[in-house]
Amino acid sequence: MNAKERKGRLVGFVTMILFALALALPARSSAVPEPDNIVYGVAADSAVTIRLEVDGTQICSYHMGDDPDAGVFYILRVPMDSAGDPLSGSARPGDTADIYINEDTSPTQSLILGERGSIFRLDLGTTDDDGDGIPDQWEQRLADANGSDDIYDASDVDPKADFDNDGFSNAREFLAGSDAADTEKIPCCIADLNTDGDVDGTDLAEFGEDYPFGTCECPSDMDGDGDIDDMDFLFFTEDYGRMDCYW
Numbered sequence: 001m002n003a004k005e006r007k008g009r010l011v012g013f014v015t016m017i018l019f020a021l022a023l024a025l026p027a028r029s030s031a032v033p034e035p036d037n038i039v040y041g042v043a044a045d046s047a048v049t050i051r052l053e054v055d056g057t058q059i060c061s062y063h064m065g066d067d068p069d070a071g072v073f074y075i076l077r078v079p080m081d082s083a084g085d086p087l088s089g090s091a092r093p094g095d096t097a098d099i100y101i102n103e104d105t106s107p108t109q110s111l112i113l114g115e116r117g118s119i120f121r122l123d124l125g126t127t128d129d130d131g132d133g134i135p136d137q138w139e140q141r142l143a144d145a146n147g148s149d150d151i152y153d154a155s156d157v158d159p160k161a162d163f164d165n166d167g168f169s170n171a172r173e174f175l176a177g178s179d180a181a182d183t184e185k186i187p188c189c190i191a192d193l194n195t196d197g198d199v200d201g202t203d204l205a206e207f208g209e210d211y212p213f214g215t216c217e218c219p220s221d222m223d224g225d226g227d228i229d230d231m232d233f234l235f236f237t238e239d240y241g242r243m244d245c246y247w
C-alpha cells in the first residue's frame with residue numbers, strides 16, 4: 001500500500017467513526033434568543049423587590065429605584081428563547097410566570113408569557129381609595145412632586161387634569177407609564193386609528209363612528225376599559241395633530 005492509498009483508508013476510517021458518533025448521539029440544537037417580554041406596572045408602597053419565576057426558578061427581578069426614571073413603576077425584562085434546548089435563565093412563550101413581592105412565598109399575580117416582544121401591564125398590590133381607577137401609590141407621588149401647590153394627597157389628583165402642562169392628562173400618563181410630573185416624558189401615540197403614522201381628520205372620522213356607542217373591542221377604546229366614552233375622547237384630542245406615530 002502506497003502513501004496515497006494509506007491516506008485514503010485513513011480518511012475513510014475517520015469518516016466512518018464520525019458517522020457512527022453522529023448516529024449514537026441524540027440530536028441537539030441550541031435555543032434561539034428572542035426579544036424580551038416586558039412586565040411593568042405600579043407596585044405597592046411596601047414593595048422593595050419584585051421577582052418573576054417560572055416553574056420555581058427565578059428568571060429576573062427588579063429592585064424598586066433601580067431605574068430612577070421609573071418612579072413608582074417596576075420593570076421586569078424577561079429573557080426569552082425558542083426552539084432547541086432552553087437557555088439558562090430564559091423563558092418561552094406560553095410559560096406561566098409567577099410574580100412575587102419581597103420575600104413572599106405566594107405569588108401576587110401570575111400571567112402567561114407571550115410571543116417575542118410582548119409587553120404586559122400589571123399593577124401589584126396597589127390600592128385606590130378614591131376609586132378613580134388610578135392607584136394611590138401613583139397619585140401620591142404626583143401629589144408630593146410639588147410641595148407648594150394645593151395637591152396634598154392621592155384624592156386631590158384629578159385624572160383629567162394635566163399636572164405638568166405637557167398636553168397629556170394625568171390618566172393618560174398613568175396608563176402610558178410616562179412621568180406625569182415631567183414635561184420631557186410624554187405618552188406614545190394611541191389615536192392613529194388607521195395606522196398611517198399621524199392623527200388627522202381620517203382618524204377623527206373613524207373615531208366618530210365609534211363615539212359614544214358603548215362597548216367595543218376596537219382601537220377607539222384607547223384606555224382599554226371596554227367602552228368609548230369621554231376619557232377616550234380626551235385621549236383622542238390629546239393626540240390630534242401628532243405626526244410621530246410609528247408602527
Ligand SMILES: [Ca+2]
Pocket residue numbers: 128129130131132133134135136139154
Ligand atoms: Ca385613585
Ligand SMILES: [Ca+2]
Pocket residue numbers: 162163164165166167168169170173180
Ligand atoms: Ca401631563
Ligand SMILES: [Ca+2]
Pocket residue numbers: 191192193194195196197198199200202203
Ligand atoms: Ca392616522
Ligand SMILES: [Ca+2]
Pocket residue numbers: 220221222223224225226227228229231232
Ligand atoms: Ca374606553
